[in-house]
Amino acid sequence: MDADNLVHMVNDIADFFVPSAGAQRAPAEVAAHVKRFWEPRMRRQIIEVWRTGKAPLSEAARAAVALLAQEAAAKG
Amino acid sequence: MYAIDHHDLGTPPADSAKLVNVEIDGQSIAVPDGTSVMRAAALAGVSVPKLCATDSLKAFGSCRLCLVEIEGRKGYPASCTTLVAEGMKIRTESEKLHALRKGVVELYVSEHPLECEGCPAENHCELQDMAAVHGVTGSPYLASDRRPPPVTHAAAAVEFETDGSNPYFNFNPELCIVCSRCVRACDETQGTLALTVQGRGLASQIAASQAERFLDSECVSCGACVEACPTAALSEKTLLAAPQPNRAITTTCAYCGVGCSLKAEVSGGEISRMVPARDGHANQGHACVKGRFAYGYATHPDRIKKPMIRAKISEPWREVTWDEAIGHAAREFKRIQAKYGRDAVGGITSSRCTNEETFLVQKLVRAAFGTNNVDTCARVCHSPTGYGLKSTLGESAGTQAFTSVMKSDVVLLIGASPTEAHPVFASQLKRRLRQGAKLIVIDPRVIPLVRGPHIEAAAHLQLRPGTNVAVITAMAHVVVTDGLVREDFVRERCEAESFEQWRAFVADKRNSPEATESITGVPAQTLRAAARMYATAGNGAIYYGLGVTEHSQGSTMVLGIANLAMATGNVGREGVGVNPLRGQNNVQGSCDMGSFPHELPGYRHVADAAVRGTFEADWGVTLREEPGLRIPNMFEAALDGSFRGLYVQGEDIAQSDPNTQHVVDALSSLECLVVQDIFMNETAKFAHVLLPGSSFLEKDGTFTNAERRISRVRKVIEPLAGLADWEVTVKLSNALGYPMHYAHPSEIMDEIARLTPTFTGVSYEKIDRLGSIQWPCNDAAPDGTPTMHIGEFVRGKGKFYITQYVPTRERTGQRFPLLLTTGRILTQYNVGAQTRRTSNTAWHSEDRLEIHPHDAEGRGIVDGDWVGIVSRAGETVLRALVTERMQPGVVYTTFHFPESGANVVTTENSDWATNCPEYKVTAVQVTKVDKPLDWQERYRQSREARQPAHRPAPTTA
Numbered sequence A: 001m002d003a004d005n006l007v008h009m010v011n012d013i014a015d016f017f018v019p020s021a022g023a024q025r026a027p028a029e030v031a032a033h034v035k036r037f038w039e040p041r042m043r044r045q046i047i048e049v050w051r052t053g054k055a056p057l058s059e060a061a062r063a064a065v066a067l068l069a070q071e072a073a074a075k076g
Numbered sequence B: 001m002y003a004i005d006h007h008d009l010g011t012p013p014a015d016s017a018k019l020v021n022v023e024i025d026g027q028s029i030a031v032p033d034g035t036s037v038m039r040a041a042a043l044a045g046v047s048v049p050k051l052c053a054t055d056s057l058k059a060f061g062s063c064r065l066c067l068v069e070i071e072g073r074k075g076y077p078a079s080c081t082t083l084v085a086e087g088m089k090i091r092t093e094s095e096k097l098h099a100l101r102k103g104v105v106e107l108y109v110s111e112h113p114l115e116c117e118g119c120p121a122e123n124h125c126e127l128q129d130m131a132a133v134h135g136v137t138g139s140p141y142l143a144s145d146r147r148p149p150p151v152t153h154a155a156a157a158v159e160f161e162t163d164g165s166n167p168y169f170n171f172n173p174e175l176c177i178v179c180s181r182c183v184r185a186c187d188e189t190q191g192t193l194a195l196t197v198q199g200r201g202l203a204s205q206i207a208a209s210q211a212e213r214f215l216d217s218e219c220v221s222c223g224a225c226v227e228a229c230p231t232a233a234l235s236e237k238t239l240l241a242a243p244q245p246n247r248a249i250t251t252t253c254a255y256c257g258v259g260c261s262l263k264a265e266v267s268g269g270e271i272s273r274m275v276p277a278r279d280g281h282a283n284q285g286h287a288c289v290k291g292r293f294a295y296g297y298a299t300h301p302d303r304i305k306k307p308m309i310r311a312k313i314s315e316p317w318r319e320v321t322w323d324e325a326i327g328h329a330a331r332e333f334k335r336i337q338a339k340y341g342r343d344a345v346g347g348i349t350s351s352r353c354t355n356e357e358t359f360l361v362q363k364l365v366r367a368a369f370g371t372n373n374v375d376t377c378a379r380v381c382h383s384p385t386g387y388g389l390k391s392t393l394g395e396s397a398g399t400q401a402f403t404s405v406m407k408s409d410v411v412l413l414i415g416a417s418p419t420e421a422h423p424v425f426a427s428q429l430k431r432r433l434r435q436g437a438k439l440i441v442i443d444p445r446v447i448p449l450v451r452g453p454h455i456e457a458a459a460h461l462q463l464r465p466g467t468n469v470a471v472i473t474a475m476a477h478v479v480v481t482d483g484l485v486r487e488d489f490v491r492e493r494c495e496a497e498s499f500e501q502w503r504a505f506v507a508d509k510r511n512s513p514e515a516t517e518s519i520t521g522v523p524a525q526t527l528r529a530a531a532r533m534y535a536t537a538g539n540g541a542i543y544y545g546l547g548v549t550e551h552s553q554g555s556t557m558v559l560g561i562a563n564l565a566m567a568t569g570n571v572g573r574e575g576v577g578v579n580p581l582r583g584q585n586n587v588q589g590s591c592d593m594g595s596f597p598h599e600l601p602g603y604r605h606v607a608d609a610a611v612r613g614t615f616e617a618d619w620g621v622t623l624r625e626e627p628g629l630r631i632p633n634m635f636e637a638a639l640d641g642s643f644r645g646l647y648v649q650g651e652d653i654a655q656s657d658p659n660t661q662h663v664v665d666a667l668s669s670l671e672c673l674v675v676q677d678i679f680m681n682e683t684a685k686f687a688h689v690l691l692p693g694s695s696f697l698e699k700d701g702t703f704t705n706a707e708r709r710i711s712r713v714r715k716v717i718e719p720l721a722g723l724a725d726w727e728v729t730v731k732l733s734n735a736l737g738y739p740m741h742y743a744h745p746s747e748i749m750d751e752i753a754r755l756t757p758t759f760t761g762v763s764y765e766k767i768d769r770l771g772s773i774q775w776p777c778n779d780a781a782p783d784g785t786p787t788m789h790i791g792e793f794v795r796g797k798g799k800f801y802i803t804q805y806v807p808t809r810e811r812t813g814q815r816f817p818l819l820l821t822t823g824r825i826l827t828q829y830n831v832g833a834q835t836r837r838t839s840n841t842a843w844h845s846e847d848r849l850e851i852h853p854h855d856a857e858g859r860g861i862v863d864g865d866w867v868g869i870v871s872r873a874g875e876t877v878l879r880a881l882v883t884e885r886m887q888p889g890v891v892y893t894t895f896h897f898p899e900s901g902a903n904v905v906t907t908e909n910s911d912w913a914t915n916c917p918e919y920k921v922t923a924v925q926v927t928k929v930d931k932p933l934d935w936q937e938r939y940r941q942s943r944e945a946r947q948p949a950h951r952p953a954p955t956t957a
């Protein structure tokens, strides 16, 4: 998958949720949306991209991917 | 000429609950108040002679053939214009009446001699019938008295010459009895007003526009006049070529989301013509140029009739048997899954196929492939509708029946051009507007409804493409800050917390029309007036199209629309609502049938274990709980090598999806692409297996239109390649080792009903009995649900969402200073695979780039010039159409021809929630060039070499 595209996509999702949920709650909403609509390999890849620490993710997007990563790790 | 099985009652039904008792020729009957004497008689089984009356048009009273005697009244009133009154005693036959009527018929026959043999209307001509009833065989009037000189020079030139300019019907003035039914049909049924009666008395004649040829006139070829004509003056050309029809099969149009009910009239082995069903629930007897006339593609020589395979896409095709093709496809899919994993394959369902076929393809993907990688072309059109309406109201569908518009006071039309894309709904809307309802248009382009015959929009918000959300939020700002919220409705029906948060958000000054004017280009005062009009009109209804959904904020806009409707109390009764106008005929159905990778049929998420359980028990498999790939994700996964096999039914993704180069790269990297289609489409160029599809005329099934209406598709002719599409899917599934057992599509519907709570009451038997059913149809609503969300939203309380405007990444700048947006035209449909193969090309034979004179002038472009359109994704060349329909800075094109390459320039930007591509906004530069690009020229030449004759070929049964 094109990493830039995934980054755009998750940033766009965050742009939607931040105004309604606020900075605090937005990451959970973004993560929930991604879980609901993204196929697992897309989720795995955005986590990898996030791990590099170099992707231009917005703050809420970054926090959301961190949540996804946590959850993936918990699942093993 | 009417449908051959139509029994005409003379005048339209009266809409009254009060019954009136009358006696007709000694028979008593009770009819609704306001019924004409003619209709009352017809209902009592007595047919009064008539010529100028027909039950689809208001009574006109011009022919004087329908005279009757009424006890206590003097003279012989016309029964079509006389209304019943309590206790009225009517006589329809007497010697005097007979003599009077005979005189009238003789006069007509002097104008229109009874040379009936070989006439296309023979045995269906109402004048011929009237002559027979009155024993008239000729006329005592002299032929030389027949017609005074024509009234105009233009008319003189064409006097009595047949006008055959329209590819589908002839106008033969010699057979015209000037009953003006055609004129009234064009006015009352279609709303185009292309026809007039010119001259007076015996000198009068029917003229199209300014006595022009039909093809050159304003006529949009809907055919309403042709059907209304009592003689053969206006008649289908196919009736000259094919034998007279003797059987009618009711089916559903396979073009747009209106889903008109049509009757295919058949004789022996041929379809003679297509006529809209008078009792069609979606169309009430009307149709458009596509559904009524453009069905000839079904028997076009380009149809694929043999399955084909090849090992590599560089190799030529090899014709094989069905079994060999299916066996090969199944082996390839299994090989790929064994090598790369279960999720390396997937399928795409079609919005042009039936519900049953779509259901089977997603079942094959989920059960036989064992993955959720299934998606549908609705991804690229209305997926944001699903997301937005489900989130706010609780159901992924429009809220009303089409007829609801007849109770609307204000119609807010956003990003849609119904006269072009949903013509039969447009006719209904125009009828309502002419009764006084107001129209507000939100569209970057001056669509035809902004100004038309007897129609003028009360407001046109000509926004800049990509700023929908700013506009809808500003409208909400006005509603909230002007105190126009329907507080009682919101309190009772919506979530208080989300509403309060939304109220505070939209009330913010940043969202005022004044603050957003510089972004949207919509004058604040215009927007304020429009918002007030919508909120205060009484019944405010919203209709929207792809101009809403195909944006990076498509889903946000749908949420914004639902917010506005809820805040103003405009949901949950007739005349209001939120209505997505669906592009393709079965977009609603394909979404309902579980075509999305995250949803099982009935919009239930795959993660829901209980829902999965019901399917698992029924299907005998274990289903995946994770969402699968969406179409754009499939492309990306194909490019990274993790997705290798795809089964595509009835879609041309290589032409319809954005950023063609990207799509082509993805498709070329697949190891097995199976394309099932009626034509060798663009996608098939990358395929390894080609399975011939069947057109809607060749199979049984159902379509679900934009108003959730499930209608039957009935087999009219045998499948050209031997199998209907559902049979092909069954075979493929069997070969994959997951046997499916269906003897008829009705059994597939039974399974759908068994597994889908909104469909539990649906069966073929019930659809046949009721004519059509709007889902939800279950124990709570056994006959279906015309209006949704009455009393309570499907999700319980309506939920408001914050709709923050976020500009698209697609920005204009020095390199790409113009915004390109896309749309459709009446006579062509989608990627044009069907309509390009019909005579509809007489109206639209190429896509053009519409550009404002200001932008054209600055670039030295004049009308008709070749212009290059370049975006960051690619380049194409079209001919320019310089027009003030466009605003400066915005250009527009349709995408009906592959050589236009509209999607060569569109980008991979997409809606944040659903990945629906942002077709409606692409930054481009436009320059004058000498000629089209080489690849475009090749397309054009190969197409022109295959152009159909200027008439639809008779269809073989």
Ligand code: SF4
Pocket (backbone or CB within 6 Å): B175, B176, B177, B178, B179, B180, B181, B182, B183, B206, B225, B228, B229, B230, B231, B233, B234
């Ligand atoms: S063309 Fe047909 S419908 Fe029209 S006025 Fe003549 S006879 Fe009547």
Ligand code: SF4
Pocket (backbone or CB within 6 Å): B182, B185, B186, B187, B190, B192, B193, B194, B195, B208, B218, B219, B220, B221, B222, B223, B224, B225, B226
């Ligand atoms: S075909 Fe339709 S638009 Fe054309 S003249 Fe007849 S009624 Fe009017």
Ligand code: SF4
Pocket (backbone or CB within 6 Å): B253, B254, B255, B256, B257, B258, B259, B260, B283, B286, B287, B288, B289, B290, B291, B292, B422, B423, B424, B425
């Ligand atoms: S294309 Fe649409 S409006 Fe036209 S006949 Fe078909 S369903 Fe009706």
Ligand code: FES
Pocket (backbone or CB within 6 Å): B049, B050, B051, B052, B053, B060, B061, B062, B063, B064, B065, B066, B078, B079, B080, B081
């Ligand atoms: S049918 Fe009544 S006047 Fe013509």
